[in-house]
Every structure is written in C-alpha cells, then in structure tokens.
Amino acid sequence: MTDGAAAQVVDIERMPTMGSLYPVAGVRAATSRLRPASRELPATTLRTAGVVATAEHLTAYQHLLGESASDRLPAGFVHVLAFPLAFSVMVRPDFPLPVLGMVHVANRVTQHAPVTLGTPLDVTARARDLRAHRSGTQVDLVASVHADGELVWEGVSTYLAKGVRIAGDAPDDERAPFVAPVPTGEWRLGPDTGRRYAAVSGDRNPIHLSALGAKAFGFPRAIAHGMYTAARALADVGAARGDAFTWAVDFQAPVLLPSTVSVRVAADGDGFAFAGWDRRSGRPHLTGTVGPA
Amino acid sequence: MATPKTPAPRRALVLGGNRIPFARAGGRYAHASNQDMLTAALDGLVARYGLQGERIGEVAAGAVLKHSRDFNLTREAVLGSALSAQTPAYDVQQACATGLETVVSLSNKIRLGQLESAISGGVDTTSDAPIAVSDRLRRALLDLSRAKNMQQKLAAAAKIRPKDLAPSTPRTSEPRTGLSMGEHQALTTAQWGITREAQDEVAYASHHRLAAAWEAGFFDDLVTPYRGQTIDGNLRADTSLEKLATLRPTFGLGLDTPATMTAGNSTPLTDGASTVLLGSDEWAAEHDLTPLAVVVDAEAGAVDFVHGEDGLLMAPAFAVPRLLARNGLTLDDFAYVEIHEAFASTVLTTLAAWESDEFGRARLGLPGAFGTVDRERLNVHGSSLAAGHPFAATGGRIVATISKELHLRKQRDGGTPRALVSVCAAGGLGLTAILEAA
Structure with a gap:
C-alpha cells in the first residue's frame, strides 16, 4: 500500500x-x-x-x-x-x-x-x-x-x-553522533508527567502512567510521552514559529520519569532547532526543527 | 476662554535617600514583612529630611516577592508612616529593576510638572516570602467556593489529592527555561570566558570598598539602623582573595567548562528596603534641601535569553549604548559607573561585551567595540556582592549612594560629574540611567 x-x-x-x-x-x-x-x-x-x-x-x-x-x-x-x-x-x-x-x-x-x-x-x-x-x-x-x-x-x-x-x-x-550543545533551559519532569499528559491527550498507554505499566513493556520506570516533549519544545519556540510552519521531531531515547532534561531551543537557519538530552550522560532524548511551511 | 499653561519640562533632582541596613536571609529581619521594612525605610527618610506630616506628590515602590494581599503595599506603608495620609502611592514590579524604575518614572513625572516631590522605594524579603498553595489545590478551592450545592462542593473537594497540599514556594528559576538565575549566568560566564580569579577580584573589591565607605561614615546619612542591624549584614570586611578562592563552585557544575561561580562571587539572598527622595528645584528650595543629582535619562532593554541568543542578564549591554548614543555621550564621559553585581560575572560579562570588537559590530551596529570602563570608576563604594541584594531595594541603594558621591565630587572638584547606573533583572530585562551632579 x-x-x-x-x-x-x-x-x-x-x-x-x-x-x-x-x-x-x-x-x-x-x-x-x-x-x-x-x-x-x-x-x-x-x-x-x-x-x-x-x-x-x-x-x-x-x-x-x-x-x-x-x-x-x-x-x-x-x-x-x-x-x-x-x-x-x-x-x-x-x-x-x-x-x-x-x-x-x-x-x-x-x-x-x-x-x-x-x-x-x-x-x-x-x-x-x-x-x-x-x-x-x-x-x-x-x-x-x-x-x-x-x-x-x-x-x-x-x-x-x-x-x-x-x-x-x-x-x-x-545518524551523526549527538553532541550535547549549550543548553538554553531545562525541563524538570516529575513522576506524574505521563499521567498529566495522559489526562489532556487521552493517551493512557500504560508505559506512561506507572512504573508497573512501564515494566510490562520493558521500561524500568514510566516514560514521558514523546509528543509531550516535542510539544514542550514547540512551546519554547513560541510565537516566532509564525502562522504556518513545519514541526519535525525524532525521538532517540525515552525519558524515564522523573527526570531533568537539558534542552536547547535556538534559532537555526530560517527556523529553529531543538534538542533534549540527559544532563548527566549527554544521551539525546529528542531532536527536531521548527521551520517555515 | 482660558489659555492652557501646561508646564515646560524641567529637571528632576535626587534630594536624598534612606535605607535600612541589608540583612542576610533568615537574619535579624527574618520576621519583618515587606511592609514593615518599607515603612521603616520610609520613616527614616521622613525623619532625616523633616517630612513629618508632609503631603508628598507621590510615592512609588515595590517588591519582587510580594503576597497578593499586599496589592497596595506602598500605600499601606505610607499610611503607616509619618507622611501625610494624603500622600498618594502606587506599586511597581519590574523584577530587580523595580527600585530603579520607580526613580525613573517618578522623576519623569517631576520633569513634566505632574509632581513637585516624590519618594521612590523598594523592598524585598526572602525570609518572609509568600508561600502559595499548589495550582491544583487553588483551583479546587476556588471551584469549591463557587459551588452552589452539596453535590458540587463534594465534587470540587474530591479533586484534591494529598500531594496538592504541599506548599508552593517562590522559585528563582526563569519560568520559560527552568534554569535558575545562577545557572543562566553560568552559561553567560562560560560564553565570555570569564575566569574564577576575575570574579573573585570583583567580589573582593566590592567588600573592601563597601567596608571603607562604612568606615568613613559615608552611609551615616543614608542608612537608619533597624531591629539591631546597624551595618549591611553580608559585608565581610576581612575577606581576602585567598578566602574567596577556597569556596566551592555552586553554579555551572553541569557544563563542559570549569565551574567558576561560588557563594563568594554571587549575591546572597537578602532582606532590606530603600527609599530615594526626589523633587523639583522649587520644592527643594522651599524645603531647604540640597540637590544631590539630576536624573538625566534612562533606557530599558531586554534580550531573548529563551532561545540562547544572549545571556539572561545581558540586557544592559544593549541598553547602555542606546542610552549614551541618545545623549551624545561615551563611557569616557562618566566619572562613575554603577553595575549591579547580581553576580561578579554579570559585571564582567557586560564589560567584556562592551570591550568586544565583534559584539560592537555584530550586535550593537557600531564600527567596533563600544568602550572600556576604568575599574577605578566602577562600583566605587562596593555593590550588591558586599551589601546584599534585596531585589527591589537595590535600585534605591545605588541611586542614593551614587547621588551623594556625585554631589561630594562636584563640591571637591567642580564640574558636572556624571554616573551611569545599570541594573540587570529576571526575564532578560535591564534598566539603565544617567545621573549627574546637581
């Protein structure tokens, strides 16, 4: 198809x-x-x-x-x-x-x-x-x-x-190996991050709700919804994204909750690039861009 | 038909100032409220300049950490002071620039003839900071208060979870980045390659210059003791570069670059209040007050720190060049430069930006570097690293201190010495002003 x-x-x-x-x-x-x-x-x-x-x-x-x-x-x-x-x-x-x-x-x-x-x-x-x-x-x-x-x-x-x-x-x-850039901020994601996004998105996949649900699918703890992190990055870009835009994200590794994610959301070319990574290991969670449509 | 006679612009004067000594958080002012401290500073000013029962044109002051019940903080302080109860007042809040903004806005009103006299002020307590309930509990309580019947009340109450009961204390992190001010400045420090030694030297100079000013009696007519505090509680007259070098870094620990910012070269949380007396030439003469300085001009700035374009506290690096260009001045035209020491490195990154050819060309649109500040003219009586920094009270401390210094300098050397004042603030804000000896 x-x-x-x-x-x-x-x-x-x-x-x-x-x-x-x-x-x-x-x-x-x-x-x-x-x-x-x-x-x-x-x-x-x-x-x-x-x-x-x-x-x-x-x-x-x-x-x-x-x-x-x-x-x-x-x-x-x-x-x-x-x-x-x-x-x-x-x-x-x-x-x-x-x-x-x-x-x-x-x-x-x-x-x-x-x-x-x-x-x-x-x-x-x-x-x-x-x-x-x-x-x-x-x-x-x-x-x-x-x-x-x-x-x-x-x-x-x-x-x-x-x-x-x-x-x-x-x-x-x-992919080119990820090198953690200079952060522009950080997200402090509490243990209830998955439950809170589940409440507004309706996506109650058990891997986001509790450690027990996550373990059933092989994760040690509950993980944040990818779209929650991508949407936080889009919000960080703010009004500069304009009326029409593209918003692209690649999810590299899940964010185990609770977690502090280092982020960079900065102008790049004619749009914005963003990344979120583990502050200690430097391992990327997500990378993406927001640009003209 | 009457002929309108709107007054022509005229000069606004700094006539004096009064503050209470600043105390370290949890110290002698631990149980004093913002209103308590602002009233104390105000009453000290009233006593110093004989303003008992006086109807002042307007009093403007503010606090950064302010409880919502203090919506009329300044008016309440006026009502509790010895000023006439007919003195109007309003609150201002512009993060750490609050105090300077009250000076700027009130002096503008004086320049326009709307006011003959004014008092600007600022106060902050981190010891008696407001604590809020969590957003979930707040919404549930508000829903509960709007509920019309038992069923609705139970539904609202049922939404409350035990964890919602935990209080929410004010945080110093930036809402849009989640980074504390210190972590933000650590990024800027790394960007500009500011060394630990250079920061410790700024801290050392701040303590020793403030100590010398206290020792010389400079603050005798600018500060009124309060609650047993007679001198700024954070001042360490005996600090040395060796002692400062022993302190462990507290910010920038997660960066690739060496962490250089310590408790010694960063400003501690502080409690305190300050006031500045402003007026027209006519009002000063009527009240037999000596003009100290003229508030010449001011310029606010802001940077996009959210997307890492500039450091959180770098707005003054942009505002000052605009301010000086408008007034046809360069850094060399100032006898004094006051740069609020949020961190030692805030001063140094600002100076580094001004000294940078690339920054001057690419960011300021100048042919080259903006200029250099002679360190002997910088923060001559110490600044926030030594005195402490009760957020909204810092602007008043700086304006009163440097206005007195300008007056003394003119008496000593003649001419019209000028001072540049620069205050950075949360939210990527900055406020800068020019004062000159009256």
Whole structure:
C-alpha cells in the first residue's frame, strides 16, 4: 500500500475516545499471535467530520505544555484531537502490526494555516509506507485536518514495530553522533508527567502512567510521552514559529520519569532547532526543527 | 476662554535617600514583612529630611516577592508612616529593576510638572516570602467556593489529592527555561570566558570598598539602623582573595567548562528596603534641601535569553549604548559607573561585551567595540556582592549612594560629574540611567 492509492473512506460519526480504543488494542495484542499476520496495510482512510475542541480541553493543554492560552489551537493540540482516529486505524483487525509496544520514533507536522477554537475540523487518518527497518518494521500514520474544505494541518507519525520482519531492504539511517550543545533551559519532569499528559491527550498507554505499566513493556520506570516533549519544545519556540510552519521531531531515547532534561531551543537557519538530552550522560532524548511551511 | 499653561519640562533632582541596613536571609529581619521594612525605610527618610506630616506628590515602590494581599503595599506603608495620609502611592514590579524604575518614572513625572516631590522605594524579603498553595489545590478551592450545592462542593473537594497540599514556594528559576538565575549566568560566564580569579577580584573589591565607605561614615546619612542591624549584614570586611578562592563552585557544575561561580562571587539572598527622595528645584528650595543629582535619562532593554541568543542578564549591554548614543555621550564621559553585581560575572560579562570588537559590530551596529570602563570608576563604594541584594531595594541603594558621591565630587572638584547606573533583572530585562551632579 502506498501513498495516494484509491483508498476506501470509512466515515466514523464521532471521534472515538482513547479509553474505548485501548481495550481493543489489548484484545488485538492477545489474539494477534493466533492469526497468521498479513503484512499489507489496510486501504482504508478513516474520517470524522465536525470535530470541535472545547475551551476547557484547550486551556488544560496550553497550561500543561506552556503555550500561551490564545484561542489558536497549538499544533500539538491538533495532534491530540486527531490521534484517536489514527489510533483507530492501528487497532483495526486488518492492521498488520501489533499496536501495543510499537515505538513512536518520529513525527512530522505541517501547520498550513492557523486553527481557531470553535472551528469544526474534518479529520482523516490512514496508514502508509510499511517498510523494513534494521530493527523491525516502520509505518507512517498520516492524519489530515481540513477546516472549511481547506487543508490546515497534516501530521505524519512514524512508528517502529521492533522485531517484526517484512521483506525488503532496511535503509541505513545512521545518524551523526549527538553532541550535547549549550543548553538554553531545562525541563524538570516529575513522576506524574505521563499521567498529566495522559489526562489532556487521552493517551493512557500504560508505559506512561506507572512504573508497573512501564515494566510490562520493558521500561524500568514510566516514560514521558514523546509528543509531550516535542510539544514542550514547540512551546519554547513560541510565537516566532509564525502562522504556518513545519514541526519535525525524532525521538532517540525515552525519558524515564522523573527526570531533568537539558534542552536547547535556538534559532537555526530560517527556523529553529531543538534538542533534549540527559544532563548527566549527554544521551539525546529528542531532536527536531521548527521551520517555515 | 482660558489659555492652557501646561508646564515646560524641567529637571528632576535626587534630594536624598534612606535605607535600612541589608540583612542576610533568615537574619535579624527574618520576621519583618515587606511592609514593615518599607515603612521603616520610609520613616527614616521622613525623619532625616523633616517630612513629618508632609503631603508628598507621590510615592512609588515595590517588591519582587510580594503576597497578593499586599496589592497596595506602598500605600499601606505610607499610611503607616509619618507622611501625610494624603500622600498618594502606587506599586511597581519590574523584577530587580523595580527600585530603579520607580526613580525613573517618578522623576519623569517631576520633569513634566505632574509632581513637585516624590519618594521612590523598594523592598524585598526572602525570609518572609509568600508561600502559595499548589495550582491544583487553588483551583479546587476556588471551584469549591463557587459551588452552589452539596453535590458540587463534594465534587470540587474530591479533586484534591494529598500531594496538592504541599506548599508552593517562590522559585528563582526563569519560568520559560527552568534554569535558575545562577545557572543562566553560568552559561553567560562560560560564553565570555570569564575566569574564577576575575570574579573573585570583583567580589573582593566590592567588600573592601563597601567596608571603607562604612568606615568613613559615608552611609551615616543614608542608612537608619533597624531591629539591631546597624551595618549591611553580608559585608565581610576581612575577606581576602585567598578566602574567596577556597569556596566551592555552586553554579555551572553541569557544563563542559570549569565551574567558576561560588557563594563568594554571587549575591546572597537578602532582606532590606530603600527609599530615594526626589523633587523639583522649587520644592527643594522651599524645603531647604540640597540637590544631590539630576536624573538625566534612562533606557530599558531586554534580550531573548529563551532561545540562547544572549545571556539572561545581558540586557544592559544593549541598553547602555542606546542610552549614551541618545545623549551624545561615551563611557569616557562618566566619572562613575554603577553595575549591579547580581553576580561578579554579570559585571564582567557586560564589560567584556562592551570591550568586544565583534559584539560592537555584530550586535550593537557600531564600527567596533563600544568602550572600556576604568575599574577605578566602577562600583566605587562596593555593590550588591558586599551589601546584599534585596531585589527591589537595590535600585534605591545605588541611586542614593551614587547621588551623594556625585554631589561630594562636584563640591571637591567642580564640574558636572556624571554616573551611569545599570541594573540587570529576571526575564532578560535591564534598566539603565544617567545621573549627574546637581
């Protein structure tokens, strides 16, 4: 399945809640081993029309992430609105990878135009570009948001299913070694960071909520949501990002909670570059850019 | 039809000042509130200049760490003082530039003829700092107070978690970066390659110059003892470069560069209050007061420290060149330069920026370096490293001290000696001013 194929569009009347999707994901995790795994992506695009955010939800998100509490929806908040639909694609029986345990490795957002509170949003989500990776299989979940028929926001979330092998050559993606730059700030992330972002994002993946839940998936402690850290970096860029921009992030290593993350968010070329790393080891957690659309 | 007779701009004068000795946090002022200390400084000023029962044009003061109940801190201090109760007042808050900003704004009102007299001031206590409840508890309590029935009340109360009960104390870290002021300055120190030795020398000079001024009786008519404190509590007259060199670094420990900032070359948390008496020539003459200095001009600045473009405390490095250009002056035209010692390295990074050809060209748009400050003219009676730094009170300490010095210098040598005052502040702010002998 490749991008732009004549996809079958399935309308979903109301945006699903993440709370209703995780049990489905759990059932899928339990039963997937019983089925011979198909390695084809579904040709389905899910669509929910007329999604409207509430002011209360927006305020809670803005306060948590350090965004100015304007009536403009932060790009990370639009991701939160669209995420249940993307997740719905992943929990469908015809999705070829085990949704629980997949690792969010990269995220690319293009904000084409500002989105204002109260505007009904038409959200679509689909999977594309199933591909081999040196440590498993990667897939992109693409979400698009239209307002009044105009494309205003696009997000591409890349996930890695470790250990799942498909045919094809894994491209080399050797990154240049990370050298910790001069910090511009630090994030003191308390033990409840995952629970607090779960409350505004709805993403209650157990790895973010408690050490017990994290241990079940091989992490010694709860880990911060990648999109929480990426959205903090976007908030740190501030109003300088403009009305239309790209926001790209690569997640290198999870942030085990609690943690103090050294960060640099600074002008770079015609936009901004950001990075977050472990202050003691210098190991990177995330790197990314915010630039002109 | 009446002819309007709006007064023409005129000069605003510094006529005097009074502060209480600054005390180390947890010291003799541990249980004194901001209002207590500001009233004490104000009453000392009233007594010193015979202002009992006087209706002053306006009093402006502020505190950086201020409880919300002190929304009218300055007015309350006025009501508790010996000034006429008809003296208006207002509060100002501009982080560590608060005290200097009250001098600037009040002197502007005097220049415009809106005021004949004014008192500027500032106070801070880190010992009696306000403690807030957590945001979650605060929201729950507010929801509870708005609840109309038992069900809503229970719902609001049910949101409170045990950990929400922990008090939230004021932090000195920058809200947008999470770094403390010391950690920010450590980055700037490293950027400019300021050595430990150079910082310790600034601290040494500060203590010895302040001690010499106390010894000479310079502060006898500028400071009123309070609560048994008769001299600045942080002053270490016997400190030496050897002693300073033994202190362990406290900031910049996580950086690749050597950590150089210690408790000795950084300003400690301090309690205290200061006031400055301002007025027009006419008011000074009517009250038989000797003008000390003229408030000539001022310039505020700010830097984008959030994205690491400049150090948190570097705004004055930009504001001063603008201020001097507007007034047709260079650094050589100043007999005195007062740079608030938030840290010894704040002084040194500011001087280094001014001495840098590259900074002058690339950042200030000048043909080369902005200029050099003769160290003999810098902080001649010591500064915050020795006196301590009760945030909002520092501007008043500096203005009163240097105004008296300008007056003495003019009496001694004639001419019109000038002083440059520079105060850095949280939030990447800076405020600078020019004073000259009256």
